[in-house]
Amino acid sequence: MTGKAHSFVRTFPAGPARELRVDQHYLLCASAGALRLEAEGQAWVLPPARAALIEAGRPIRVSIPRPVTTASVLFDAGFVPRPPAPLTVFDLSPLARALLAECGAWGEDEQPLTAYAETLFTALAAVTWRLAERPSPVMVPVGRSPELRRALRLTEERLGEDVRFTDLAARVGLAPRSLARRFSAETGMTWRAILRRMRLLRAIEELAAGDTPVTTIAFEVGYTSLSAFNAAFQELTGRTPTDYRASFRP
Structure with a gap:
């Protein structure tokens, strides 16, 4: 134009x-x-x-x-x-x-x-x-070093599983303590906090993708309790998953 x-x-x-x-x-x-x-x-x-x-x-x-x-x-x-x-x-x-x-x-x-x-x-x-003067906190860091970026990628690939930090450290070739320091230095967050954030972001994608029940989404992203999922989702976004999905529709 x-x-x-x-x-x-x-x-x-x-x-x-x-x-x-x-x-x-x-x-x-x-x-x-x-x-x-x-x-x-x-x-x-x-x-x-x-x-x-x-x-x-x-x-x-x-x-x-x-x-x-x-x-x-x-x-x-x-x-x-x-x-x-x-x-x-x-x-x-x-x-x-x-x-x-x-x-x-x-x-x-x-x-x-x-x-x-x-x-x-x-x-x-x-x-x-x-x-835009009131940015959303719903984000995750991506890391700088190859080891941390790989750790984040492996974490994202296993969101629905029982992900263990020691296994993740072994996969990227670092001691657990060294990997934990990388997370703190490069992201300002712990691995556990990032795992939780990734699960909620994946849930947002699933909520936007269709009409899959909220309970199904909670279990698919790694939560074993619907109440825990709802509480974590509301803490991050300020809304329940159902209300958040409703906001997608005009």
Whole structure:
């Protein structure tokens, strides 16, 4: 599009991570399914109720664990203010989601925005820039060293199992105490805390993927008690799993 802003609505199949860097401010989100975003040593899951605001020129890595429909917007840097941070992930309000849906009618073509469309995109930027001032805590670190990144990958592959830290340390070739120090130094979190966070992020992906019962999801991600799963999920997100899933729907 010539100037200002445009919406990007498209369905993608599952695919591995790939690096993106765009020359416009990028409001990245999904309308169905979930995206995975990695940048600046952290990783997030983006279900329909959440968005990422990425400053122009900022590199990110995006992967698609299951088919997803995006509902994103690109803003020209001269049309809107600079985002409040280079990259922020936050929960969308009902107003933001309504504006995002309405902006979906203006895709990437050669026609200039109408006055009505320009007003919509301006309002969407105002609302989401404000929301970006309150980032979501629902993320996990990705680590710097090869050993820690491998430990995190192995942990993610075994979320539904009885994962043992000593076994994990042996797989990456480190003593348990050395691996524990790596977790503390590179992520600021313990392995147990990251395991818990990974399980909840996987649960968010499953909640966004369809209508699988919450109890089934809890057991699939490694919880043996529904009450423990519900309590951990609400502590992290501020909502029950059922309420969180309901927020995905307009």
